[in-house]
Amino acid sequence: xxxxxxxxxxxxxxxxxxxxxxxxxxxxxxxxxxxxxxxxxxxxxxxxxxxxxxxxxxxxxxxxxxxxxxxxxxxxxxxxxxxxxxxxxxxxxxxxxxxxxxxxxxxxxxxxxxxxxxxxxxxxxxxxxxxxxxxxxxxxxxxxxxxxxxx
Amino acid sequence: xxxxxxxxxxxxxxxxxxxxxxxxxxxxxxxxxxxxxxxxxxxxxxxxxxxxxxxxxxxxxxxxxxxxxxxxxxxxxxxxxxxxxxxxxxxxxxxxxxxxxxxxxxxxxxxxxxxxxxxxxxxxxxxxxxxxxxxxxxxxxxxxxxxxxxxxxxxxxxxxxxxxxxxxxxxxxxxxxxxxxxxxxxxxxxxxxxxxxxxxxxxxxxxxxxxxxxxxxxxxxxxxxxxxxxxxxxxxxxxxxxxxxxxxxxxxxxxxxxxxxxxxxxxxxxxxxxxxxxxxxxxxxxxxxxxxxxxxxxxxxxxxxxxxxxxxxxxxxxxxxxxxxxxxxxxxxxxxxxxxxxxxxxxxxxxxxxxxxxxxxxxxxxxxxxxxxxxxxxxxxxxxxxxxxxxxxxxxxxxxxxxxxxxxxxxxxxxxxxxxxxxxxxxxxxxxxxxxxxxxxxxxxxxxxxxxxxxxxxxxxxxxxxxxxxxxxxxxxxxxxxxxxxxxxxxxxxxxxxxxxxxxxxxxxxxxxxxxxxxxxxxxxxxxxxxxxxxxxxxxxxxxxxxxxxxxxxxxxxxxxxxxxxxxxxxxxxxxxxxxxxxxxxxxxxxxxxxxxxxxxxxxxxxxxxxxxxxxxxxxxxxxxxxxxxxxxxxxxxxxxxxxxxxxxxxxxxxxxxxxxxxxxxxxxxxxxxxxxxxxxxxxxxxxxxxxxxxxxxxxxxxxxxxxxxx
Numbered sequence: 001x002x003x004x005x006x007x008x009x010x011x012x013x014x015x016x017x018x019x020x021x022x023x024x025x026x027x028x029x030x031x032x033x034x035x036x037x038x039x040x041x042x043x044x045x046x047x048x049x050x051x052x053x054x055x056x057x058x059x060x061x062x063x064x065x066x067x068x069x070x071x072x073x074x075x076x077x078x079x080x081x082x083x084x085x086x087x088x089x090x091x092x093x094x095x096x097x098x099x100x101x102x103x104x105x106x107x108x109x110x111x112x113x114x115x116x117x118x119x120x121x122x123x124x125x126x127x128x129x130x131x132x133x134x135x136x137x138x139x140x141x142x143x144x145x146x147x148x149x150x151x
Numbered sequence: 152x153x154x155x156x157x158x159x160x161x162x163x164x165x166x167x168x169x170x171x172x173x174x175x176x177x178x179x180x181x182x183x184x185x186x187x188x189x190x191x192x193x194x195x196x197x198x199x200x201x202x203x204x205x206x207x208x209x210x211x212x213x214x215x216x217x218x219x220x221x222x223x224x225x226x227x228x229x230x231x232x233x234x235x236x237x238x239x240x241x242x243x244x245x246x247x248x249x250x251x252x253x254x255x256x257x258x259x260x261x262x263x264x265x266x267x268x269x270x271x272x273x274x275x276x277x278x279x280x281x282x283x284x285x286x287x288x289x290x291x292x293x294x295x296x297x298x299x300x301x302x303x304x305x306x307x308x309x310x311x312x313x314x315x316x317x318x319x320x321x322x323x324x325x326x327x328x329x330x331x332x333x334x335x336x337x338x339x340x341x342x343x344x345x346x347x348x349x350x351x352x353x354x355x356x357x358x359x360x361x362x363x364x365x366x367x368x369x370x371x372x373x374x375x376x377x378x379x380x381x382x383x384x385x386x387x388x389x390x391x392x393x394x395x396x397x398x399x400x401x402x403x404x405x406x407x408x409x410x411x412x413x414x415x416x417x418x419x420x421x422x423x424x425x426x427x428x429x430x431x432x433x434x435x436x437x438x439x440x441x442x443x444x445x446x447x448x449x450x451x452x453x454x455x456x457x458x459x460x461x462x463x464x465x466x467x468x469x470x471x472x473x474x475x476x477x478x479x480x481x482x483x484x485x486x487x488x489x490x491x492x493x494x495x496x497x498x499x500x501x502x503x504x505x506x507x508x509x510x511x512x513x514x515x516x517x518x519x520x521x522x523x524x525x526x527x528x529x530x531x532x533x534x535x536x537x538x539x540x541x542x543x544x545x546x547x548x549x550x551x552x553x554x555x556x557x558x559x560x561x562x563x564x565x566x567x568x569x570x571x572x573x574x575x576x577x578x579x580x581x582x583x584x585x586x587x588x589x590x591x592x593x594x595x596x597x598x599x600x601x602x603x604x605x606x607x608x609x610x611x612x613x614x615x616x617x618x619x620x621x622x623x624x625x626x627x628x629x630x631x632x633x634x635x636x637x638x639x640x641x642x643x644x645x646x647x648x649x650x651x652x653x654x655x656x657x658x659x660x661x662x663x664x665x666x667x668x669x670x671x672x673x674x675x676x677x678x679x680x681x682x683x684x685x686x687x688x689x690x691x692x693x694x695x696x697x698x699x700x701x702x703x704x705x706x707x708x709x710x711x712x713x714x715x716x717x718x719x720x721x722x723x724x725x726x727x728x729x730x731x732x733x734x735x736x737x738x739x740x741x742x743x744x745x746x747x748x749x750x751x752x753x754x755x756x757x758x759x760x761x762x763x764x765x766x767x768x769x770x771x772x773x774x775x776x777x778x779x780x781x782x783x784x785x786x787x788x789x790x791x792x793x794x795x796x797x798x799x800x801x802x803x804x805x806x807x808x809x810x811x812x813x814x815x816x817x818x819x820x821x822x823x824x825x826x827x828x829x830x831x832x833x834x835x836x837x838x839x840x841x842x843x844x845x846x847x848x849x850x851x852x853x854x855x856x857x858x859x860x861x862x
Contacts, residue, residue, distance in 0.1 A: 015397065022417040026373070031365035032358020034538070035416070036489050037572040041803040044489055076357035086356040090348055090769060093777055094218030095355025096489040096538030102356060125812045128803060130489045130539050131218045132780020134814035136773075 003064045006074030016062030020054075021045045023061040024071060032072035032099045036128070043127030046100035046107075047071050053107035053123075072099035075106055081147035082106045085140040093131035101127050105141050114145060194324035196281035198250035199274060200229055202320035206305055208235045210242040213251035213259070214266035215510055216351060217488075217537035217544065218777070219832045220770035221266045223349045225274060227342045227766055228267075232278030232335060235316055236305040237342060242350055247512035247532040259513035262545045262661065264734035264830020267766055271828060279332040281323070288323035289314045337764075346769040351536070361535045363508040366495045368565040372400055373416045374558050375423035376568060378408040380796055381579060382435025382656030385409060385428060393425035402426060405557040407550070412562055416569055432796055435656040440584070440792040444480060446653065447586035447607040451478065455605055455649035456625035458635035462645035467601035471592035475684055479589075479673045480857040483791035484582040484662055485806060490538020491575050494555035497565035502529030507552055508537035510545035518549035522556040541781070542661040543580060547615035550580070576806045577798040581791055582662030583609040585669040587634075589677050591643075597685030598696065602646040604634055608669070609659045610652040626650050629661070633670030633733060633837065638700040639678060657793075663781055664833035667733040671837030672844070672858065675729035679845040680854060689845065690716055690728055702761050702826060703730050706739040709759035709820055714741035721745075724754065727846025729838035735829025736762035740779065740838045742815070744846040751787055751860055753815040753843055758835065760821055763828035771831045772819045778835020779817055784808040786840035788859050 002011050005028070014027050019038075024030045024047070033056055036044030040058035047056045048070040076083060082105050092098045101124065108115055108123040115123065120141045129137070193203035201209050210229050216222035222242045230240050245251045251259045254269050282302060289307035290297040292314065299309055306313045337343075354360040379385060388409050390402040398418035402411050409428055413419035468474055494507040496519070503523055509515050512532040520527045537544055555568040570578065585608040594600040610627035612618045621628050626635075627650070635648045662668060682692035690711045697703045707730040720726060723745050730739035738761075743754045760775050788807040792799045800806040844855035851862070 018415075018417050022415060026415040026417065029367065031361075031367075034362075034489075035364060035491065035569075037803050038420075039572070039802055039804070042489070042572075072358035076359070083356050087352050090352050090773070092218075092349070092352050092355040093220070093773060094489065094537060094539045095351065095360055096362060096536075098356050099358040121812045121814075125810045128489065128808055128810065130487060130541075130781070130808060132777040132809065132814075133773075134780065134809075134811050135776055135817055137811065138814070 001061060001065050003066060004068040006070055006077065014061055016060060018061045019057050020047065020059040020061050020064055020069070021056040024056060030071050030073050032076070034096055034099060036097065042097070043104060044097050044100045046103040046127060048103060048107050051107065051110055053104045072103055075102060080106065082109065082140070082144045084147055085144035088143060089136050089140045091133050091136040091140050093133055097127060097129045101129065101137055105137070105144065108141070109144060109148060113148065115141065194320040196284055196320065196324050197277050197328060198245070199277040200233070200281055202316050204317045204320070206236070206239045206315055206317035208233065208240045208316070210240060211245040211251075212242050213245050213270060214261040215244055215508075215534050215537055215540075217261070217508070217510065217540035219266070219774055220349060220767060221261070222351045223347060224267055224766045224770055225270060226350065227347055228271060228274040229278040231340055231342045232275045233282050234302040234304070237347070239305060240350070244534040247516040247530075252513070259511065260545055261510040261540070262542065264736070264832040264834065266830070266832075268735065268763075268828040268830065275334050276332060279334055280328050283329050283332050284323040284326045285316055285319045287326050288319040291322070343766050344764070344768070347767055355536070362490050362538045363493045363495065363506055363535050364490055364538070364569065366506040366535060366567065368495060368497050371495065371565040371567055372412050372414060372562060373419045374410045374412045374566050374568045375419040375571065376405070376408050376410045376554055376558070376574070377423055377426055377428050378574065378578065379430055380432055380435055381438060381658065382433040383430045384433065386431040388426055388428040390426045393422040396422045396425065401562065403558070403561050405554060405561065407554040407557065410558045410568070412558065412566065419569070420571060433656065436796050438657065438793040438796045440482070440794070443584060443655070443793070444586070447584070448478065450607045450651045450653065451586050451588040451605045453651070455651040457647065458626045458631040458650050459640065459646065459648040461640070464601050464603045464645045464647040467645035468590055468592060468603055471601060474590050474592055475681060476588070476590045477677055477680060477854065477856055479587040479676065481585040481669045481672065482789070482858065483584045483657065484785055484789045485576050485791055486541040486543035486662055487575060487806060487808065488537070488539025488541055488543060491572055492543070492551040492570040493568060494552050495565065495567040496555045496559035498523065498559055498563070502531065503556075504531045504533065505552065506533045506535060507555070508535055508540070508544055509552065510537070510540050510542075514545070514547060515549045515552040518553050519556045522553060523560060541663040542665070546580060546660060547617065572803065573801045576791070576800050576802060579658035580660035581657065582668055583611065583659040587669065587673040589673065591677070591681060593681065593685055597687060599639065599643045599681055600645065602640065602643045604648045604673075605651070606631060606634060606649070607651040607653065609655055609657070611659050611661055611665070613652065625652070627652060629666045631670065632666035633731060634666075634674060637670070637674050638703055638732070639674065639696050641699060642696055663778070664733055664836040667731060667833070667837040668785070671729065671731040671733070672840045675731060675838060675841030676844050676855065679727070679841070679848070683848070688717070693730060697730075702737040703732060705822055706730060706737045706759040706761050709822060710739035710741045710757050713759065713818065713820055714757035716741060723850070725846045725849035727842045727844065727849065729841035729845060731837040733834045733837050735827060736760060736831060736834040738775065738834045738838055740842040742839070742842045742846050744843055744850070746850060746862060749862060751843065751847065751862065752813070753783060755816045756818070756839070758817065758819045760819065760831070760834065761824045761826065762831050762834070763824050763826050765821060768821055771821055774831040775819045775835040776817050778833060779839050780809050780814070782836040782839035783843070786843050786858055786860055790859050
């Protein structure tokens with residue numbers, strides 16, 4: 001299977017029906033994308049497929065052939081305002097869900113540079129955090145908007 | 152037995168016979184192991200820190216980082232006394248070794264909201280001792296008296312001469328540690344008490360932080376395990392189809408079930424779904440929540456083991472005109488940390504290496520040693536970050552480590568066992584199910600005159616090595632903590648608290664705030680009920696009852712004041728309050744709720760906490776917020792139920808937790824306090840469910856007497 005991974009061409013020999021999550025983690029060794037539920041219910045495995053947030057545990061690897069996949073490793077390699085904001089506000093506790101949260105927030109800001117509180121809540125409602133960092137996540141998304149030069 | 156004779160956890164910690172526990176957990180009778188050679192370079196000045204030539208100070212964490220911030224707060228305590236440059240400080244988890252035993256528990260464990268206070272003095276001394284050794288090394292080099300030297304931000308200084316800690320560490324590490332060291336005075340603290348940023352944030356936000364699930368070893372295989380239902384065991388299994396699937400290596404029976412071993416996680420998972428296991432269901436065959444509730448209700452009406460007693464509550468109730476009575480029910484709860492349980496085991500010629508996110512590496516080490524026939528010091532436990540713990544990752548039965556050792560032992564190659572979310576939700580070690588029945592009467596001043604409380608629920612400690620210490624006269628102290636020593640009892644002349652501890656094949660464990668998860672709900676809801684029966688404002692009623700409990704009073708007054716208790720709220724909104732002490736800290740929450748589309752909506756929580764002196768206020772704030780959200784998930788959604796022997800929940804769609812859209816605005820107020828230091832990981836949890844329940848009563852005029860809340 002061929003696709004673009006974090007901006008670079010990638011080829012990997014895996015069964016088409018292997019979920020993207022395990023293609024990334026087990027076959028390609030990119031462990032920043034986390035397993036949380038296996039059913040697209042928690043968002044820990046969030047990546048971006050062609051710029052849109054997607055649950056990699058519920059996405060067949062074969063379905064991203066020819067597409068562009070961005071993982072937390074890709075976002076972290078750049079100069080991400082979301083990562084900066086998350087660090088400024090010390091959002092993380094256990095940290096396990098945070099790569100997924102960052103991926104969801106990054107996708108939101110790509111499509112909506114000035115999200116309302118409601119937009120933020122709705123975009124991130126699929127990303128669970130058992131440590132309950134939601135208040136700081138809200139704050140960090142707003143801070144990321146400022147860093148990007150939004151309102 | 153007077154009400155205050157109930158043993159609190161802190162009493163237990165202060166008086167526990169540590170030797171007994173060490174002897175149990177460490178094969179070899181607690182022999183001291185030598186300090187581990189440093190893995191990452193630098194000279195060890197003591198068990199807690201090493202300093203590299205480039206001045207990097209690496210703090211070895213005796214407590215594991217599972218979100219609560221110890222990877223930052225414990226280094227702050229050391230760095231304060233060491234006098235190094237904070238910018239050069241890193242931290243890593245200590246290996247499993249006796250140097251890192253909990254000063255009160257006598258084993259290596261992270262739990263009970265104890266990490267900071269139990270190690271505070273120990274770590275200050277570790278920092279101060281190392282500083283003294285660095286000074287001595289500099290004085291030696293300069294040929295002067297140590298007394299002529301001081302330190303400045305990572306340097307030893309004498310007049311115009313300066314030597315960096317990195318320069319001196321090697322020589323200092325060869326010196327004898329001084330027996331006595333002076334500690335800094337509080338007024339001179341530069342780090343302790345400040346909002347210091349977490350050391351682990353950047354790696355966690357960018358996906359670089361390593362969790363147990365991320366560990367990879369050469370030649371490692373992945374395993375999924377089919378575990379028996381509660382009380383059951385494997386009778387036989389069919390795996391021809393599963394075995395024929397691609398990348399499946401083997402399917403074997405182990406003491407804990409049937410293990411499917413494959414070349415990748417997905418292959419193991421998929422093949423596990425194709426294995427058909429026939430279970431001998433044993434005494435768990437008919438498990439049913441409805442039936443258990445009936446049994447618990449019946450038991451609650453009978454006399455149990457005495458947990459607290461003063462006067463004659465039954466006689467006082469019998470002659471009272473009006474008895475106020477309530478029965479409360481709370482379900483089993485799963486911890487559901489975001490990172491499902493997992494464990495990687497590699498057996499080599501020189502012992503065994505284990506990588507797992509564990510709160511109790513010493514217990515796991517002992518369990519692995521037993522299974523593998525090794526000496527404990529040949530089992531090396533490496534602890535990556537924990538993707539949440541909440542108590543589930545400290546199991547006296549070492550369940551997730553033991554089974555992984557069994558699989559690795561059988562396969563003779565490195566193996567990583569991964570739990571699915573379904574395994575986690577259905578895997579037991581739950582917060583026990585509870586029924587509580589309380590009856591009370593009021594005196595002519597409308598204050599409680601008699602109080603009779605009977606609790607029914609499984610003992611967490613029974614059958615564990617903690618049982619001998621924690622079960623007294625048939626009462627598991629953790630079953631009644633917060634009820635038998637409730638501050639309200641001290642002003643009630645006739646009272647009793649009794650306990651039934653029914654047995655069940657369902658496995659139970661401490662769940663963030665343990666007994667307080669149910670006792671705070673019951674006591675704080677019932678006190679509220681009495682306040683309304685008395686016609687007295689629930690805050691004032693509590694303040695009157697708590698007049699001899701200044702720390703309770705202080706947080707309640709603060710939370711109510713900051714909330715604006717008594718002020719007008721938006722239409723169809725209502726306020727509720729609760730206050731509770733747990734793990735040495737005092738927390739009050741005041742909440743504003745409404746009902747939207749038939750669902751409870753919590754708009755805001757104003758919280759006050761008195762945890763004594765604070766190391767990092769930012770951590771305290773984060774932990775109280777975290778406890779509130781964890782408690783709200785349980786109050787509004789959490790429930791594990793059984794029907795015909797099966798757990799009815801399986802994943803986050805039917806074992807739901809709070810989402811972003813449901814998040815209230817939380818304000819945390821930390822009380823400046825010189826009282827003894829308590830914990831903060833758990834104490835935010837207990838008062839949130841009763842505060843919400845009490846607020847809902849204002850809206851609906853119906854009492855919430857069971858969780859999760861159903862309108």
